[in-house]
Amino acid sequence: MHAPALVPADLDAPLILTVAPNGAYKKATDHPAVPVTPGQLAETAKRCLDAGAAMLHMHVRKADQSHSLEPDAYMAATRAVRQAVGNELVIQITTEAAGVYAPDEQVAAVMAVRPEAVSVGLREIALGPQADARVASLFSWLARERVMTQVILYDAGDIERWMDYRRQGVVPDAPWFVLFVLGRYSAGQMSSPSDLLPFLAAYDQAHPWAMCAFGRHEHACAAAAAALGGHVRVGFENNLYLRDGSLAPDNAALVRQVAEVAAALGRPLATAGQIRARFHGDE
Secondary structure (H helix, E strand, O other): OOOOOOOOOOOOOOEOEEEOOOOOOOOOOOOOOOOOOHHHHHHHHHHHHHHOOOEEEOOEEOOOOOEEOOHHHHHHHHHHHHHHHOOOOEEEEEOOOOOOOOHHHHHHHHHHHOOOEEEEEHHHHOOOOOHHHHHHHHHHHHHHHOOEEEEEEOOHHHHHHHHHHHHHOOOOOOOOEEEEEEOOOOOOOOOOHHHHHHHHHHOOOOOOEEEEEOOOOHHHHHHHHHHOOOEEEEOOOOOOEOOOOOEOOOHHHHHHHHHHHHHHHOOOEOOHHHHHHHHHOOO
16 A cells, blocks of 8 residues: 555646536436537537636547447447537547446447547446456557557555556556546445545556546535646536536536636636646647
């Protein structure tokens, strides 16, 4: 177990503010502002960009609004968002299984799309007798293709496995980004800022980290992460409520709250250009 990072390495770095506007499960019946079509994603992206977001964590859907990893759906949504915001947002797709896709299908999807950025749940990819080989193949490809990759970690065990993969050379050296998930998809899940502590105690700080949280304390968790030098993902994927407990009118309202915290902390918000420069050397 590593000692807690009492002096955050990233406290002076611009805050990477990501919006996750829909996730794999939320539908329009959960909130009318949940975007489920390419056009709705594009409109949401523009509003969230204006509110301070620099990255869009994007899920796509089938006609019945269920979760999809279909490359054509990702490409259509990406085109729509690019038409709305140009290059001012980093577009991050996901390999999330959501109980539908097997590990090899997840890998095939991201390789077919060849996205600018992707989030990969380590515990979803590292499954079965071929787990290590699959992880090595995928992460070597991501590094070669210079895909900005965020590794999703759910607990200290996930962190230790990620660090072991790097130590063993299964995962090559590259500018990875990690995401600490404070909680689980479950009825009534309510994350707390203290949920960050086990992650920070276990993590070696080799790469920048961000967090996402569930429920109406999402904003408090985001504020804690920003104050500790981390980065932040908020949005309707995990939470529909503002810091005062009222229903948020849209995703942009959740983004705007974090932008206000960043300003109070003296942390500038990262631009998409700064993110690209940091993670794959592009201006």
